[in-house]
Amino acid sequence: MNTVMRLTGAVVRAVLVMLMVATPSILLPDVAADTKQMVALIALFLGALTLVEYSATYPSLIEFRHAPPFNRIRFLSIFLTVLVLSLIARGQAEPTKVSLLLEILGGMIGHAIDFPFSPVRLVLLAVAQDAGDHVDLVRTAAGLSYLVSIVMLGIFVLHLRSGRWPAPGSRFNVWVNLPTFDPTVGGDVIYRLERDARVNIALGFLLPFLVPAVVKAATSGIAPVSLANPQVLIWTMAAWSFLPASLFMRGIAMGRIANMIRVQRRAAAAEAEARGAELAHA
Known part of the structure; x- marks a missing residue:
């Protein structure tokens, strides 16, 4: 159950990150096709990074996950x-x-x-x-x-x-919430x-x-x-x-x-x- 909830939360966060990156291209008129493709690539990369970080049991880069x-x-x-x-x-x-x-x-x-x-x-x-x-x-x-x-x-x-x-x-776990900080x-x-x-x-x-x-x-x-x-x-x-x-x-x-x-x-x-x-x- 915890795994499903963690994965669901990771997917939602990844979608929101991709939406944020794509917002200017969606709202601005006359955006070039090459620019849209580049933005889509960046959005997919950041979305995948967010998905991996929040779906993993152990932290890697993102701080204050919990x-x-x-x-x-x-x-x-x-x-x-x-x-x-x-x-x-x-x-x-x-x-x-x-x-x-x-x-x-x-x-x-x-x-x-x-x-x-x-x-x-x-x-x-x-x-x-x-x-x-x-x-x-x-x-x-x-x-x-x-x-x-x-x-x-x-x-x-x-x-x-x-x-x-x-x-x-x-309980605040320093290792989980500050993965780049070694206490x-x-x-x-x-x-x-x-x-x-x-x-x-x-x-x-x-x-x-x-x-x-x-x-x-x-x-x-x-x-x-x-x-x-x-x-x-x-x-x-x-x-x-x-x-x-x-x-x-x-x-x-x-x-x-x-x-x-x-x-x-x-x-x-x-x-x-x-x-x-x-x-x-x-």
């Missing part, structure tokens, strides 16, 4: 980002009320966070600015991407603060988890600033990066906003795990001390 809703929030974040950016890009050729509403909302947020040395300003400086409309579209996409990422990060923090992550009464080497596990948590949070904070600066420096003396292609714009902005938020979530989660292990150690030490006292008085 600690919902961590991965669900992350997936919902990237899926919503891709969806809203695809609707905005489609609205450039076939405007609708939804696309216009999203464009207005994204434009308001983009202008609000477009100030000197902000991540949005750095992105605008790193891309081609040969057309005012194109710059406005990049700013709008950046604003909406940031909004989705911040909302999803806030939802995870609320789950954490309310004591619903990890789920009350559940048996490299010193005390609490120290390593806290160190990795700080590194992930720091990278999550710096990444929106570093990526545009690195792109600008790498393309110095040559044509700047152009986001005129809607699919390039969608995936660039989605990755630019999703990766920092994902690193923030990972860092916060690892800090939470370190604190859980510390509390368990204290409880075990207190229990052992109480038992020792009982034996001493016996």
